[in-house]
Amino acid sequence: MRSENTPFVGGPLDGRVLPVLLGLSGHPPKTYEIPVPDGNGGTEVVHVYRRVQAGTTRRLGLHKGWKYEYDPEGEPGGGLKWPWSRPGA
Numbered sequence: 001m002r003s004e005n006t007p008f009v010g011g012p013l014d015g016r017v018l019p020v021l022l023g024l025s026g027h028p029p030k031t032y033e034i035p036v037p038d039g040n041g042g043t044e045v046v047h048v049y050r051r052v053q054a055g056t057t058r059r060l061g062l063h064k065g066w067k068y069e070y071d072p073e074g075e076p077g078g079g080l081k082w083p084w085s086r087p088g089a
Contacts, residue, residue: 002026003019013068014070027066028068032049034047048075048076054066
């Protein structure tokens with residue numbers, strides 16, 4: 001599997017660059033979830049990052065890559081979304 005060094009912006013991983021596995025299309029996943037266990041044995045907290053464009057080139061407007069931005073109100077994804085599934089199912 002290929003991976004790409006992807007920067008993280010905001011949240012607990014602010015400023016870090018981590019290798020993220022790429023999918024079949026050559027892009028990293030749309031969301032990146034980081035579960036953090038509670039030290040007292042309570043429920044774990046899940047931090048959610050959303051994939052956004054890192055920038056574009058000046059002359060042609062080509063895509064430069066991806067970065068992840070922290071989504072403080074983001075809800076963890078529920079897995080794959082199939083086109084024939086009902087919303088909220």
